[in-house]
Amino acid sequence: MNKTQASMLSNILEDKASKRIYVTKLCTQDLPHIIEYLDDISSKNGATKIIVKVPTKYSPFFNQYNYQLEAYIPAYFADQTDVLFMCKYTQKERQQAEKHYLGLLQNMCNTLPSTCTKSLNQALHLRELCNTDIPNMISVFKQVFETYPFPIFETDFLQQSMLDGTRYFGVFEANKLVAISSAECDAENKNAEMTDFAVLPSHRGMCLASHLLIEMEHALRKDKYVTVYTIARLQCMPMNKTFYNAQYQYTGTLIQNTQISGSIQSMNVWYKRL
Structure with a gap:
């Protein structure tokens, strides 16, 4: 890009x-x-x-x-x-949107949100990431995404994004990074995009995306941010459900919008007032 x-x-x-x-x-x-x-x-x-x-x-x-x-x-x-x-x-x-997945999205929106009750496993810990974590971040991103709309597999891009205000968070098992997310911060307007969620296949089903989202929201509230949002793949229902359960509101679908994981896909927009 x-x-x-x-x-x-x-x-x-x-x-x-x-x-x-x-x-x-x-x-x-x-x-x-x-x-x-x-x-x-x-x-x-x-x-x-x-x-x-x-x-x-x-x-x-x-x-x-x-x-x-x-x-x-x-x-x-x-x-x-x-x-x-x-x-x-x-x-x-x-x-033309992916009608099957729009149907699944509608079914989800017809149900009541449910909060993940799983606490973070005692063997895991969560912290904000920094420059020294970048090699491990790239390794996780490469294991999760076949392709991505931004060059997250490149050291220079991740370093520059950190300098520009993007805050990355990670979950570790011992010293191994197993999950990542980021808050792309707009300090002037006090909004942030919650994005770049990547969880290793071996650690899925543990609500790690939810724990990362909660931690990012907490950090942004401390800095007086007002609005947070995400642009999530329509085809990735677990990610949409994570935001739905966290009380984000759906405002529309960007049709056939973004090349990610090997194909151009539609993206759902969700937002929340902190």
């Missing part, structure tokens, strides 16, 4: 593996020219989806150009306004 370098001030990612253009941070000074610019780089790169995180007040502008709302996060910005995930497709076939 490459960051586009051009006259635009917005943060624009060309995600060739996912065949999408992703505007992760919209600079309103780029309006209205960003529409034509996105269309142009989409065509040049063979991207079949453009997705933009749009402050609510600018959604009418994007609606004019056939962008559709797929999901949103309330109170995303410091002034407590929302952000909308607005999308445009250049290939009709890409707009």
Whole structure:
């Protein structure tokens, strides 16, 4: 995934593996020219989806150009306004979601959330990770993910993400790292994306993702964060259930959005006010 370098001030990612253009941070000074610019780089790169995180007040502008709302996060910005995930497709076939998994998601949402009652095994301990943990982090990520939308298998990327404010947490058995998660922190707006959950197959079924999520929420509350959210694979029902049980609210599905674990998959957006 490459960051586009051009006259635009917005943060624009060309995600060739996912065949999408992703505007992760919209600079309103780029309006209205960003529409034509996105269309142009989409065509040049063979991207079949453009997705933009749009402050609510600018959604009418994007609606004019056939962008559709797929999901949103309330109170995303410091002034407590929302952000909308607005999308445009250049290939009709890409707009088809995985109906079977949407049905499973609906069934889950029709049930009451249930809290994991398993305490952390006494043989395990949980702590925040640092630079010296990076080799072990890469080893876990490689065992869990065939492919990933960001270069989490690379030392330089993980080091830079830590410098940029992403906080990683891990569960250890003795000195062996067995589970990871991260909080990608936006200190200015006091929101964080809860992401990069990876649990070794040998340690699944122990509620480790739930324990990591609780620990991250606790750390973020101490730092006065307001909103946390995740973008979870539609096909990974256990991960969706982890957030559902933790009282996160579902706001929509990003259709055929992200190349992960070997294929382009739809992603569910969940949020929670701390």
